[in-house]
Amino acid sequence: MRAVEAPQILFLLIASMQMLHALSQFIKLQINEIPSPALQARNSRHVGSGQVVRLRGMNRKFGEGRIEVNFGGVWGLICPDKFSINEAQVICRQLGFERGSTDYSIVSYYNAMESAHYSLNGLACEGSERNIFHCRRSSNGKCSMPSHAVFVRCRLNYPSRCSPGGILFKEKCFHFIRDLEYSFDIAEDHCLKIGGSLAVITSQDENDFLSDVLSTLNENIRRPKPWYIGGRRQEGSWKWQTNEIVASSTFSKWDPKGTKIHRNQDCVAMWNQRKFGNDYFFWDAMNCRKRLPFVCQVPAYHIDCIVGDGKTYAGNANVTENGLPCLPWTNYKLKNIPLSSKQLGNHNFCRNPNGASKPWCMVDEKVRQNCDIPVCNKGQVVFDVQDHEECDKDETICTGTKMYHSLQTIPLCGKKCLQSRNFICNSFSYDISEKICLLSTEQARTGGANLTNVDSSDYYERIRPKDQEEKRDAFKVRLVGGGPPWEGKIEVSVGGKWAAICDDGWNISAARVLCRQLGYPNALRSWIGMSNDRNYLMDDVKCTGKERYLNECLFNGWGKHDCGPNEAAGVQCAVIERECFPKKFKCNSSHCIDFKWICDGEDDCGDGSDEDLVKCKLPVEVRLVNGSSIDRGRLEVKFYGIWGTVCNRDFTVHDAAVVCRMLGKQGVPIIEPYQKYGSGTGPIWLQNPGCSGDEEELTRCRIRRWGYSKCSHDEDVALYCKESVFSTVAPKEILSSTECGRTFVSFRARDPRHGYLARVVGGFEVRHGAYPWTAAIKLDNTRHLCGASIITPFHLISAAHCFEDVPDLSLYSVVVGDWDTNAHDGTEQKFGIEYVSFVPGYENILKDDIAIIKLKSKNDSGILFNKYVQPICLPNADAAYPAGMKCVISGWGSMGTQNPRRLQAAEVPIMNPDTCRDPLVYGNLLSERAFCAGYLQGHVDSCKGDSGGPFACLSDGKYYLFGVISWGDGCAQEYRPGVYTRVRDYLTWIKQTINS
Known part of the structure; x- marks a missing residue:
């Protein structure tokens, strides 16, 4: 870990600087990104919930309860003095109940306190406010009704x-x-x-x-x-x-x-x-x-609205005011129906066929309930839907209607019929007393817009009606740009002109209508933001999901839109076809579903073929294919009787060990580059199996879900179940003890000010073996703690503070030759620690933060040097540290949010000592035997987990250990460069310690 807790004096010196920069720090979030917990904590003004009004009490229903208000960080009651329905209305709206309150009452309040605490006294609202803090109120004064509270019942939003x-x-x-x-x-x-x-x-x-x-x-x-x-x-x-x-x-x-x-x-x-x-x-x-x-x-559904008692309502509401589903009208014989008889066909929409107080429906054979439907505003379209009951055998079309409220004259109603844009109007009826205009796609012979039994209504129809089939043929839809034919960008055609649909308001309900129109049973996904020019035919499409054709939904009109490029709507439809495999699972019913829905406990196929218990419990098999021998190849797994592959992404050596064990191989597995043995077909059964490495088979691992992955077959796992544990270089390649600071893998860490900064804090991912003296210190054999630098086969240099918190050296281990911490590279060597030496008089991180690690021998040997493991040279006693000289820092430390998987490195310059000792930087905290490196503007730096790692400088083709990563205030922060221990000043102590 890199120490970031500086002494109290550090805080005092830099507090003012932090305040100056706080206001200039803004975070730009990506699409659909959620601020992280750390960002919330930094921006939060308080640690409370932020809620100011709530309802509480025992045995209550949602939307009712005792009113409590948070005032000054303390929850209390509202004093009942002069409380009225006006205050209740405002409180319910503030709680999210747009329709306000139904009633309230004053109740006794008993608690452990002698008297109740009141947050608000003298609350007085007019009833139209959106928030009680817009009302007149007082937080002072005495309540004349102690131990009493206000109980309110809010009107639920339309069920x-x-x-x-x-x-x-x-x-x-x-x-x-x-x-x-x-x-x-x-x-x-x-x-x-x-x-x-x-x-x-x-x-x-x-x-x-x-x-x-x-x-x-x-x-x-x-x-x-x-x-x-x-x-x-x-x-x-x-x-x-x-x-x-x-x-x-x-x-x-x-x-x-x-x-x-x-x-x-x-x-x-x-x-x-x-x-x-x-x-x-x-x-x-x-x-x-x-x-x-x-x-x-x-x-939420668009259920339209009602006029008066709702006798003309023809919307799609099918849930009662108590939230119960309506039953179809098919079996109910009702007399004196003032609407087209077909509006009480095989559907379950709320209606008022008998002149009741409001629309209703049946919820049981002998039980009916009212429906809670909004009242229309003046001039509002009352409904614009199709009644989607199944047509009788002798019918070819079903009734469609559209109603307007408060149109003043018959000519205005007729004009609405003639000029309707996305609605074929063949007849209309006008109710003079109610000012209702009812349009219909039909004529009298097929159930047109006649307000039957309404004495004050007049009926009109076209002399030459437009044919419904002409309407259907004129409007066409298609999918383009997708892989399979059931998905892609949507294009529509009117009069032979094809164009896209703008994604404003596009959702799954509209997608379902579109897919049914194309002949598919349903929609799986609705997509937005697809590539397109500015050519659109439809915008703001609003569907209930029950329409037969997309042009029966509400929209702005043909060609009317305010959309820019790349705002096209798309869809993925559910498939019924002969060939689902290899991309989908084929149900017995010929439906195609995603493989991830197999054995998930739900009958997605509708015929149970994706939940066959026998197949779900079949033993999982593994095999390696396309390799030169049986112990290497592309990994394939058999689940539910189907062979598939495994994604390389997040696949670890522990997962590989379990696979090799299932194949009867007990060696150390090597995960090879994907595509080495080609790409597979069929399902990608696993991504990140989550094995610990000790399991006997994959089914015992923490598998997230079979068939779930975000990979392609280009990322299929290639595996080699190798028997040998560690491969050293040939004797002629082993370097003599006099050689150091050599690299056998070409890589140059980049200056972050030139080119793209791939990792803002941690630097750039390096090639395996690029800085072979970099070692990792681990705690409990697993957790990365610090870095270190190899200087002999038995000795490493690190930071003293790495060993302050846990004195028991048996809990530490040192790993050299590592590169990918989540995989077995085949080059790692692991050692225990015999002892750690500190500089005499070492007290804390600010001075003499350097330590020498002596390794325990392993097989009567120390570190084996090869192209991936090398010692670094120590500098000369007169080595210069000129300002501006760039050197390399390396390690597995934090990249700002988490530790990296692979070794990172970056090039940073040594800073002028006077700059580092400036009061705005570190002042007197910088010791005489330490130095700063990095940039005042931040951006690149060592961080937590890099402590003890190398500050390596290249000279005459060799790398020298000029510094040890020590401490800093934060990571890559402005005016907060990294601080390093100067190795040159400790050469005598180092040599004495090693020789002793």
């Missing part, structure tokens, strides 16, 4: 806009799945199948709303479980897992006092750990394989 079980917040329906506990990937697939994704949270209001739902669901649970939402760490960054582009947001709600996030905790969950007095669901990182409940989000 009919969600499928059963969904809870509406703004334009999202959230589904809380707690009966099924899944891993992150299976939870993600479940949400996809219901038309959405795992929850994406981009605001404080949204997180507060979900936290309150979860608090209600977990009210009587002593230890609530975490709930997955849609965040995941990918290549070091946290991102929302959704096909949509999330609006730019810097919001995050990581647990402000959360524990350290470990390397295998890559998925985000909401969790109320009941820490430090907070009853709130913060975010935390979880192992993605853990089975947890989860939160899905689905776009």
Whole structure:
């Protein structure tokens, strides 16, 4: 580890400098990126939840409870004095219930305190405010009703806009799945199948709303479980897992006092750990394989609106005000129906066929419930849908209607019919008393727009009606630019002109309509941001998902858009065809599904052919193919009776050891360059099997999920189950003890100011063997701690502070010849430590931070030198350290967020000592036997885990150890260069220690 904790005096000297630069530090997030926990902590003004109003109480339903307000960091009650429905309306809207409150009551409040704490007294609202802090209020004064609180009941957002079980917040329906506990990937697939994704949270209001739902669901649970939402760490960054582009947001709600996030905790969950007095669901990182409940989000349905009692409603609402699904009307014989009889056919949409107070539907054979549908605003389109019941045998088309409210005259209604853009109008009816204009694609003989039994209505139809088939033939769709024919960019044609659809508002509901129109059973994915010029025919397409053709959905009109290039919509449709393999699994029903859905516990095929228990439990087999012998080749795995491959990405030597063991090979495996034995076909069964190396077979490893990978067959694992453990160079290649500082692999570390900076803190990944004197010190045989430099077969130089915290040398090990810490390179040599020598009088990191390590012998020998392992030279006693001379630092230290997998190196210049001792840099903290190197503007530096590693300078074709990486304030920070121990000043001590 590189020490970053400087003494208190360091803080005092640099505090003002940090304040000056704090305001200039801005972070630009990538598309769908979530601010990391570290970034949130840096930007956070407080450690609380940020929530200011909440509802609490025992045995309550969601949307009701005792009102509590956070004022000055303390939760308290609202004084009931003069409280009215106006205040209740404002509080409910602030909580996310757009329709306000239904009622409130004053209740007794008993707790352990003698009297209740009141955060707000004298609250007085007009009722239209969006926030109680816009009302008149007082935080002082005495409440005349002590030990009483206000209990409020909020009106739920329209349940009919969600499928059963969904809870509406703004334009999202959230589904809380707690009966099924899944891993992150299976939870993600479940949400996809219901038309959405795992929850994406981009605001404080949204997180507060979900936290309150979860608090209600977990009210009587002593230890609530975490709930997955849609965040995941990918290549070091946290991102929302959704096909949509999330609006730019810097919001995050990581647990402000959360524990350290470990390397295998890559998925985000909401969790109320009941820490430090907070009853709130913060975010935390979880192992993605853990089975947890989860939160899905689905776009809210557009169910249109009602006029009056809703007798003319023909929208698509099919969920009651209590959230129950409606049953089809088919078996119900109702008399005196004032609408077309076909509007009560084989569908389950809410209707008002008998003049009730509002639309309703049947939820059981003898039970009906009202539907909660918005009331239309003046001039609003009431509905614009198709009733998608199955046509009778003697029918060729079904009724389509469109209604306008508050049109003043019959001519205006007729004009709407003649000028309708994406709706073929053949008839209309106008209700003079209600000012309702009803358009229809049909005429009277086929069930046109006649408001039957409405005395005040007039009916009109075209003399020469437009033919429905003409409508269908005129509008065409196709997919282009994809691999298989069932996916790609969408193009539509009207009158022979082909153009794209803009992705504004494009979602899975529209994708389903498009796929059905193309003859596919469903849609799997909706894509946005596909390549295209500015040629678009449709924009802002809004579908319910139940339309038969895409042009029956709402959109801006042909050719009307505000889209730029590369904003085209695309789709991946579900497939029913003869040939699914090798890219898909073919169900017995001929459906094609992803291999990752096999044996996931759900019948994705619909016929059970992807969940055959016998096949799911078949023994897993492995083989090596296309190699010159049976112990080498491309790795293939047989699962569910199907041979597939394994992705090289994140495949470790531990995974390889298990495979070789399954093949009866007990040697040390070597992972060879992928594509060495060609690319395979069929499924890529595994990515990152997660083996420890001790398992007898792959099924005992921590496999994330069979069939899940983000790889191509160009990345198939190539493996060699080699018997020999370590290969030394031939005797004639072993260097004499007088030679040092030589490299046998050509590589030059680059100056970060010239060319692209691949790794801002850690430098550049080097070739294997480029700096062969660089060694790694590990703790407990696994955790990388520090670096070191080889100087003899038994001695290395490192930093003294590396050994301060753990005095037991038996816990340390030294590895030389390493390059890739996650794989067996075949060149590693590992040693225990016999002793560590410090400079006499060493006290702390600021002075004499250098140590000599003596290795324990191994097979009566020390380090074996070869092209990958070499000693570095010590400098002469009169060696100069001129400012500007560039030297190389190397190691496996942090790159700012995590330790790298492979050895990194960078070239940095020695700084002028006067610059380093400037009060704005390190002042008097820099000792006489230390020096600085790097750049005042930062960008490149050694970091945590590099401590003890080499500062190597090239002279006359050899590298010399001029410095030992010691300390610094942060990593690659402005005005904070790295500090190094000057080896020249310790030569006498080094030689004496080695010789003794």
